[in-house]
Amino acid sequence: MTTTEPTKAPLLIDSQYLLGTLEAAQELEIDIGEVLDQCGIPKRLLIEPEGFLSFTKVARFLDKVAKEFDCPQFGFLVGKHQPPFSLGLLSQVIKLSPNLGSALSCIDKYIPLYSQAATWGLQTLDGKVALTRRDRAGRKESGVQSRNLTMVQAFKAFKVLCGPQWTPSAIYFAHRPLGNTLTYERYFNAPVYFDREYDAIVFPEEDLKHPIATADAVLLEIVQSHLSSLLGGYKPNDDIVTKVRYHIRCRLGTRTCNLESISQLLAVSPRSLQRMLAKHQFTFKSLLTSVRQEVAIEYLRDSHISLIDLAEMLGYQNVSAFSRAFKNNVGMAPDHWRKTQS
Template identity: 35%
Template sequence: MGSLRKFHCIMLIQRTVYHFTTVGGYYCNWRLFMLRYHRNRPVQVSAELLLGSIEAAAEVAIDLKPVLQSVGLSVGQLQTGNGKLPLHVVVEFLNELAELAGDDIFALRIAKHQPGNRFAAVSKLIKFAPTLNVAINDAIQFSLLNSEYSDWALHCEDDCALLTRYTRFAYHGALVQMQTLALAVVYKAMLEVCRPAPRLVQVQFTHARPNKVESLERFFSAPILFNQPRNTLVFNASDLALPLPGADEQIYAVMRGHLEQLAQAYQHPTSVDQAVRHLIKRTLGSGQCHLNSISALLSLHPRTLQRQLSARATSFAQLLNDARIELACDYLLNSSIGLSELSDILGYANVSALVRAFSQQTGVPPRRWQQIHKHHEKNAAV
C-alpha cells in the first residue's frame, strides 16, 4: 500500500496548492506562490503529452532511439501514453528531439498528431457545453484532473479575451517546446469543439523568437509575439458567446455533476479500489482506461494491482464494468442521450458492446431500462 499512500500524498499536496492559489473562484497569479521544481522530487505529468511524437519523427525521417535512450524512455510509452513521467524527462525529450530534427518548433508537429480525446472526461464535457465561454471555464475549473504542472486563466481586456497558461512550479530550463506544444494543443481543442472557430488576434510566447515563425503563423492564423510576459492565446471577446454545435443541456448537466464529484474526491482515495474507481471515471473514453495505464498512474505493476484488488474481493474488470453501468444509468435516467454517444463516453468499442454489457448487468437493454425507470419516476411524482 506504499504506492497508494504516495499517490494520496502527492494529490493532497497538489490540491492544497491549488486551493491556496485560487481565492473565491478568482484566479490568482501562480508566480506569487510558485513552488520550485526539484528533479529529485519531480512533478509527474501525463505521458499522453508525448502522443504524436512517433508520427512527427516519421515526418522528418529521424530515428527516435538515441533520444529515447538519452532520457530513459521507451517506444511503448510514446505509443500508449500510459502512466506519468517526471516533468524534466518530458522537457528534455522534447528539447533533444527538436535539436535532432533541426526544428526549433518541432513540438508543433507533435501537437498536430495528438488525439482529440487526450483530455479524457474534460474533453467530453466541453463538447456539450452551451458556449465557448462555458467550455473554457469548465476546462480551467477541472484542469487539475489532467495536469498537476500547468493551469490556465481566462480574462478580458477591452475587446479581447486572453487565455493564459501558467505553471504551478518554477522550472529552470528551456521550455520552448513545452510552451509551443501546450498552446498548440489547446488551440487545436478550440477548433475541434467550436464551429465556426474563433479567430485569434495574436499569440504571445515568453520565449525568444524561433527560426521557423512562419509555421507557427500558419497554424495559429495570427501574428506571433515573443519575449512577452505570458504565454497567451488572444481572440475577440465577442467569440466567447459563440454557441457550440454539440451543446446538450441534459448531457452537460449529468457530465458536469460527475466531474464535480471527481474533483471533490481528487485527494481522498482511502483504498486501492477507490483509487482505481476514481481513475477509471477520470479516463473513461480517452483510450487510457485500461489496466496497464491505471497501474502506471498508481506506480504499480499490473499484476500487483490485480493482487491488491483481489484481496479486496474485486478486480479491475469488475470496477470498470461497475463504473460504466453506474454512469450509463445516470445518463439514461437524466438525459435523452443517444446510444452511440453513450458508448463513446463510456469507452465501449461500439453500441453493440454497450448493449451487451448493460443487458448482462441489468437484465434488460438500455432503452428498455430507460423506459421502465422513467415510467416509475413519472408515477412517483404524481
C-alpha cells in the same frame, strides 16, 4: 483540489501526448531512436500510446531532439501532426456547453482532473480575452518544446469549437523566439509575440458568445455534476478500492482507464494493485465493470443521452459492446431498461 497522490510522485502525462512525433521526425528526415532510448521512452508508445509517462521525461525528450538535430520548432511540428486529444468526460462537457465562454470556463474548472503540468485561465486584455497557460514549475525556458506542442493542441481545439475559419487576435509565448517566427504566424494566421508573462491564445471578447452546435443544457448539467463530484479527490487514508474507483470515474472514456495506467497513478505495480484489491474481494476488472454500470444507470435514468454517446463516454468500442455488458449485469438491454424507468 485535494491532493490525491504523494507529493514526491512525478508529474504524469498521458502517453498519447507524443502522438505525431514520428510524423514530425519524418518531415524533418531525422532518426530520433537514440534520443528515445536515452530518455527511456519506448518507441512503441509513439504508435500505440498506453498509460502515462513522466512529464519531465517527455519535456526533456522533446527539448533534446530540438537541440541535437537543430530543429528549434520540433514541439510545434509534433503538435501540427497530432490527432485530436481526448479528455474523456471533460471533452464531453466542452462539446455540450452552450458557447465558447462556457466551454473555456469548464476547462478552467476541471482541467486539474486531467493535467498536472500547467494551469489554465481566462484573462481580460483591453477588450480582448486571453486563454492563458502557466507552467506549474514557473520556468520559462525549460520544457519549451512541450509548451509549443500544448499551445498547438489548444489552437486546434478552438478550431473544432468555433469552426475552421476562426482565427485568434494573437498568440503569446513566454519563451524567446525559436527559429523562423514567420512559421508560427502562417500557421496561427495571427501575430505571434514572445518573451511574454505566459503562453496565451488571445481573441476578441465577442467570440466568447460563439455558439457550440452540439450544446445540450440538460446533459451538460448531469456531466458537470459528475465531474464536480470528483474535484475533491479522495483522502489519503481512504482504502484502495475507493481510490481505484475514483480514478476509474475520472478516466472513463480515455486510453488511461485501465489497470496499468491507474497503477501508475497510485505508484504501485499492476500486480501489487491486483493483490491489494484481492484483499477486499475485488479485481480491477470487477471495479471497472461496476463503475461503468453505475454511471450508465445514472445517465440512462436522468438524461436522454444517446446510446452511441454513452458507450463512448464509458469507454466501450461500440454500442453493441456496451449493450452486451449492460445486459449481462442488469438483465436487459439499456434501451429496454430506460423504458422501464419511464
